Amino acid sequence: MAIIIDGKLTATKYNNALKDSINEMVQKGNRQPKLVVIQIGSNEASSLYIRNKKRACENVGILFEHKVFEESxxxxxxxxxxxxxxxxxxxxxxxxQLPLPKNIDEDKIINAISPSKDADGFCPITLGNVVLNKSKIFPGTPKGIIRLLDEYKIDVTGKKVVVVGRSNIVGKPISIMLTNLSATVTVCHSKTVDLKSETCKADILIVAIGSAKFIKEDFVKDGAIIIDVGTNKVDGKFCGDVDFESVKEKVSAITPVPGGVGPMTVNSLLENVFTLYKEKVGN
Ligand SMILES: Nc1nc(=O)c2c([nH]1)NC[C@@H]1CN(c3ccc(C(=O)N[C@@H](CCC(=O)O)C(=O)O)cc3)C=[N+]21
Incomplete structure (x- = not known):
């Protein structure tokens, strides 16, 4: 039976440490950090994620403001x-909060966010610095995954990592960040010719495609480590992009959904806010 990589527990540990750091800053007479989340429309999944972000902010002492705009x-x-x-x-x-309504140009919106306020780490300047390995801000999910691997003492140096999915917010940045950490990275996507033969070579398999239970036992190598980024709803319940039941006996470690990457994404967002805050108020 595989080790279950506990993202919820790890996120709680990091959130508690962050809470202490924020407290220390406030004790020294600084103001509290503040995050604003803009939501357009009332997408149910977005509302849930934003609620999680709000709760996490309140727990660590980050002021949270939620601005909601009409779909129109x-x-x-x-x-x-x-x-x-x-x-x-x-x-x-x-x-x-993404996704945006169709009539709004996502690139234009993300481009307008100042790098000094970029809590998500999605803007072009931030991502450029990530590529150059000199960024202090990172997209939340990739940062959370790397922290989780680190927490479980999984060294990526020289490891064969296969990333399935090439989104701007997960697949692309995680592949670059792992390359910077000296992993050998293959990025697969919808046009990959023989996906199974690629994923079966992975020491570490990271799946971020948004397709429920897509990766089954025949897509994974014996003893592989599986990072499941998917958050799909099936019959009212969350499940990942990996068929957990199918692969769990074959792999050595796996992140569950829920309770895996999701809570780490939220922790990383809070860490980004604190980093931006320290750049403004000083140490
Ligand atoms: N501008 C922007 N920034 C984002 O960071 C962003 C976004 N747009 N759009 C959508 C994705 C998705 N995302 C998640 C956040 C929290 C959980 C999370 O907390 N998941 C829980 C499940 C939910 C629960 O049970 O409460 C878990 O996996 O344990 C998941 C996914 C952020 N995203």
Missing amino acids: VSESNLLDEINKLNNDESVDGFLV
Whole structure:
């Protein structure tokens, strides 16, 4: 039976350490850090994730503001709001919850976020610095995955890592961050010719495609480590991109859904806010 990599426990541990660091800053007379989350429309999954972010912020002592816009909001109104937040000194970081309505250009919105306020780590300057291995801010899910591997003493140096999915927020940045950590990384996607032959070579398999239980036992190598980024809802219950029941006897370690990567994503967001905050208030 595989080791279950406990993201919930690990996130709680890091959140508690962060809470202490924030407390220390406030004891020294600094203001509290502040995060603003912009939501457009009322997508059910987004509302749930935002609730989790809010709860986590309140637990560690980060002020949280939730700004909700109608589904019909114009791109220019949204850009005005982003501009206001870029210039609001009481705000350390903000993010625009994805996905956005079809009439809004996601690139344009993310591009408008100042790198000094980029809590998600999605803006082009931040991602450029990630590529160059000189960033202090990282996209939440990739950062959370690397922390989780570290917590479980899984050294990636020289390991064969296969990433399935090439999104801007998970697949691409995690493949670059692991390359910077000296892993040998293969990125697979919908046009990969023989996916199974690639995933079966992985010492560490990271799956971020958003397709419920897509990876079955015949896609994994004996003893592999599986990181499941998927958060799919099936019959009202969360499940990952990996068929947990199918692979669990074959692999050496696996992240569950829920309770795996998700809570680490939220912890990383809070860490990013604290990093941005320290750059503003000093140490
Ligand atoms: N601008 C932006 N930034 C994001 O960081 C962002 C986004 N858009 N759009 C959607 C994805 C998805 N995401 C998750 C956050 C928390 C959980 C999470 O807390 N998951 C729990 C399950 C939920 C629960 O049980 O409460 C878990 O896996 O244990 C999952 C996924 C952030 N995302």
